[in-house]
Amino acid sequence: xxxxxxxxxxxxxxxxxxxxxxxxxxxxDPGDEAPRILRVIQxxxxxxxxxxxxxxxxxxxxxxxxxxxxxxxxLWVHEAEEPALADTRLSMxxxxxxxxxxxxxxxxxxxxxxxxxxxxxxxxxxTAGSVCYxxxxxxxxxxxxxxxxMGRTDFPGGSSRLLWNSLEKLSHLPPHLTVVAGxxxxxxxxxxxxxx
Numbered sequence: 001x002x003x004x005x006x007x008x009x010x011x012x013x014x015x016x017x018x019x020x021x022x023x024x025x026x027x028x029d030p031g032d033e034a035p036r037i038l039r040v041i042q043x044x045x046x047x048x049x050x051x052x053x054x055x056x057x058x059x060x061x062x063x064x065x066x067x068x069x070x071x072x073x074x075l076w077v078h079e080a081e082e083p084a085l086a087d088t089r090l091s092m093x094x095x096x097x098x099x100x101x102x103x104x105x106x107x108x109x110x111x112x113x114x115x116x117x118x119x120x121x122x123x124x125x126x127t128a129g130s131v132c133y134x135x136x137x138x139x140x141x142x143x144x145x146x147x148x149x150m151g152r153t154d155f156p157g158g159s160s161r162l163l164w165n166s167l168e169k170l171s172h173l174p175p176h177l178t179v180v181a182g183x184x185x186x187x188x189x190x191x192x193x194x195x196x
């Protein structure tokens with residue numbers, strides 16, 4: 001498994017292109033700058049098979065429609081996040097914008113895309129349906145866990161109590177796991193939870 005991390009949009013959300021040796025790819029959180037994302041996909045000869053969302057806030061979803069139209073790929077999201085795809089109050093998109101999930105994911109589920117295998121970890125708190133995706137030795141943590149911080153809980157659907165529970169859940173993962181957050185630089189589980 002390899003990945004490319006592309007900070008996109010005014011909030012520099014990390015869009016990740018995760019791919020196998022055959023160049024079959026998953027796009028995680030295409031937040032903005034669809035032409036740039038598509039250019040990188042083309043430059044690396046990637047075959048996009050699925051779009052995964054860690055959550056449905058505007059800065060993680062605005063390029064979804066364009067990526068889908070260009071690559072004819074399905075959108076997968078956690079079941080608790082589905083309402084935000086059609087409710088701009090929850091997604092905080094400032095104009096009419098709706099998405100439809102092609103598959104609803106569940107906590108603990110393993111999803112396979114060609115040679116890539118992801119484990120879905122439901123980590124509510126930032127939003128009701130926030131998830132992290134573990135693929136091999138990498139955790140794509142969305143806005144649940146950052147290098148040196150955690151997600152906000154003051155948006156619609158946020159909960160400090162649930163976020164702390166989610167962080168407790170993540171703290172039990174192997175310390176060597178690389179964490180690719182929804183914003184900012186990479187870190188590790190050990191560095192964030194003092195278990196190096």
